[in-house]
Amino acid sequence: MTHPFRTVAVIGAGTIGLSWTALFAAHGLTVRVSDPRPDLPEAVAEALAAFGPHLATQGLDTEGLADRVHLAADVTEAVRDADIVQENGPERIEFKKELFAQLVRETPGHALLLSSSSAIPATAFTTHLEGADRVLIGHPFNPPHLLPLVEVVPGERTGEEAVQAAVDFYTAVGRTPVVERREMPGFVGNRLQSALNREAVHLVQQGVVTPEDLDTVVTHSLGIRWATVGPFLGGHLGGGPGGYRHITEHIGKSMQQMTLGEPSQDPEDQERVIQAVEKAYASTPYTDLAEARDRRQLAVLSALEDIRQNENQHQHKNRNEKEN
Ligand SMILES: NC(=O)c1ccc[n+]([C@@H]2O[C@H](COP(=O)([O-])OP(=O)(O)OC[C@H]3O[C@@H](n4cnc5c(N)ncnc54)[C@H](O)[C@@H]3O)[C@@H](O)[C@H]2O)c1
Incomplete structure (x- = not known):
């Protein structure tokens, strides 16, 4: 039987929960x-007003968005008739342990229990939990109503049915789920991000580059490339006709000889980086920066969608011509 996806409980309505709320309602x-949070009604109303236009750009029906969003007095009320729970509370094991025990007790038996956790694997908060078979990670990228990837990461005791239901659910709300079969702190996306961020901080601490210039290096090279091909296809193409084998044999060695840095954890060194980032960006209000980021991300997504449609039409036309 396919899992029903009618009612979703969003637990925790901060940065991630508000964005999920708008996406699910759309x-x-x-x-x-x-x-x-005492300002929940205002925060939800503001999020729907801000994100509605983004979702409309993606072709979704945002008429009556607010009518589909209901504020619950507490977790118990929110999850009573939930088919799915998407948890987005504080990133603390103890919090998630307690909350998921409550979710198992208070949700209908069929409900799928998903955590947005960025780095805590499900096994870490479900070890002794009866009902762990329906708990798993559905880790989005901020903001989830725009960025399509969701890392679906089952814990040691998650059932296969729940994994499939999570994949079906995220696909139904227009996301791109990728199932990861072994739990690692930070999963895949944040481990990759962390590798890059570590070197970025190291380079700034060494005075090689300012935070602003480092951001320019990324947005004007790797960022554009990675929106179209990942590191492996990028490497395969970078190797020319010899492909990934050639680039590994040709350039791989000199890349591996490069010793990457370890950023200093000294509070004073960290403070210097924080101040350099603030000097670059803190004079512009957060909402303006976030809006600019969202506008640009939407533009990239919409350009890629247009190209994919053209490619599909082209392939379809070629197939038809061959058949006729
Ligand atoms: N911010 C990101 O870039 C990002 C990306 C992907 C995943 N995540 C993950 O999503 C989760 C939420 O992160 P965030 O950045 O939205 O945090 P946030 O601090 O913006 O929001 C957390 C919310 O949880 C609420 N909360 C606290 N106790 C609660 C309770 N008992 N019941 C319900 N809500 C409660 C807080 O009031 C707050 O609004 C974390 O697990 C985080 O690792 C964050």
């Missing part, structure tokens, strides 16, 4: 939101 789901 896909016609009933969304019940729980968060103890």
